[in-house]
Amino acid sequence: xxxxxxxxxxxxxxxxxxxxxxxxxxxxxxxxxxxxxxxxxxxxxxxxxxxxxxxxxxxxxxxxxxxxxxxxxxxxxxxxxxxxxxxxxxxxxxxxxxxxxxxxxxxxxxxxxxxxxxxxxxxxxxxxxxxxxxxxxxxxxxxxxxxxxxxxxxxxxxxxxxxxxxxxxxxxxxxxxxxxxxxxxxxxxxxxxxxxxxxxxxxxxxxxx
Ligand SMILES: C[S@@+](CC[C@H](N)C(=O)[O-])C[C@H]1O[C@@H](n2cnc3c(N)ncnc32)[C@H](O)[C@@H]1O
Numbered sequence: 001x002x003x004x005x006x007x008x009x010x011x012x013x014x015x016x017x018x019x020x021x022x023x024x025x026x027x028x029x030x031x032x033x034x035x036x037x038x039x040x041x042x043x044x045x046x047x048x049x050x051x052x053x054x055x056x057x058x059x060x061x062x063x064x065x066x067x068x069x070x071x072x073x074x075x076x077x078x079x080x081x082x083x084x085x086x087x088x089x090x091x092x093x094x095x096x097x098x099x100x101x102x103x104x105x106x107x108x109x110x111x112x113x114x115x116x117x118x119x120x121x122x123x124x125x126x127x128x129x130x131x132x133x134x135x136x137x138x139x140x141x142x143x144x145x146x147x148x149x150x151x152x153x154x155x156x157x158x159x160x161x162x163x164x165x166x167x168x169x170x171x172x173x174x175x176x177x178x179x180x181x182x183x184x185x186x187x188x189x190x191x192x193x194x195x196x197x198x199x200x201x202x203x204x205x206x207x208x209x
Contacts, residue, residue, distance in 0.1 A: 027081035029056040029132035033190065034197055038113045038163050039063045041188045041199040045159055046070040048108025053098060053146065054078075056132065058086025060111065065091070070109060076101075079128050098146050099153040107153050110160040114142045116168040139168035140176070147177050151204065159203050161187070166196040174200065181205050 039060045042050075046068045052061040055075025065073040075086045076096040086093035094101070099110070115132055118139035135141050143162070150160055164173045174184045181204065188199040 027128045028079065028085045029082070029129070031057060031059040033192070034113050034163050034165075035060050037188055037190055037197055037199060038111060038161060041161050041201075042109070042111050043068040045161060045187065045201065046073075046109040046111070048072075048155070048158075049106065050074070050109040050111065051076060051099075051102065051107050052111040053096075054082075054112055054114060054132075055086045055091065055093060056082050056113075058082075058089040058091035058093060060113065061086060061091045061093075062089050064111070079131060081128060098142070099149045102153045104152050105155050105158075108155045108158045110150065110154060110158070112146060112160070113163040114146065116140075116143065116163075116165050118167060135168060138172075139165070140172065143168065143173055144176060147173075147180050147182070147202075150202065151181050154202075154204065156204060159201050162200045162202060164198050164200050166198075167194075170196075170198060177202055178205075 042060060042064045046064050048071055050064060050070035050073045052075045055061050055077050058075050061073050061075040064070055073091065075091045075093040077083050077093070078095065078097050080095055083093045083095045114135065116135040116139045117133050119134040119136060121137060135143065154160060164170050177184050182202045183205045185201045186198050187201045190197050
């Protein structure tokens with residue numbers, strides 16, 4: 001029987017290695033080291049209604065549902081192939097652009113392993129793998145609109161776990177989040193030869209007295 005590539009490979013590749021897959025036209029991002037780091041933090045921190053933005057294969061959402069304390073886990077993705085794949089895994093999944101369809105204050109936990117590789121616009125591939133990988137010229141072209149809308153959709157005592165790579169600019173992401181009224185704390189970190197991956201926990205900042 002042919003092996004399921006997702007089963008056989010598992011989350012063992014860094015995003016750098018996955019970047020070599022550009023143009024191979026795999027329709028859905030396969031779980032990698034970044035997925036694994038996010039899943040471990042999410043199992044520990046997710047509570048209540050939990051949304052995984054950009055769920056891809058649904059592997060992270062499925063782990064959180066199986067191993068964590070969330071009361072409901074939803075996956076969303078802009079890629080319809082990903083939505084189908086996540087549903088095939090039994091994940092409740094919807095097609096959505098970032099947080100757009102979710103009501104104000106509705107989400108207790110938000111998870112996001114974003115597309116973050118800095119990419120020269122002249123070298124962008126026009127396929128779903130690129131949508132999963134490319135963060136535009138700065139690497140932050142999806143992270144910034146996500147952070148713009150996060151304070152609206154996050155419940156008052158909610159938490160968002162955002163995966164950030166050193167390739168994307170860790171300090172820049174933290175500064176952008178703080179400017180939007182959030183406080184940031186690193187809850188997990190892993191270093192690889194070409195990048196360090198961190199999980200930032202983002203919460204509403206209490207108003208100054
Ligand atoms: C790096 S992959 C992560 C997949 C999965 N969460 C994981 O950790 O294995 C990023 C995902 O974000 C999705 N994505 C890209 N732009 C998006 C957007 N505007 N709204 C929602 N999802 C988006 C991609 O389709 C892709 O599935």
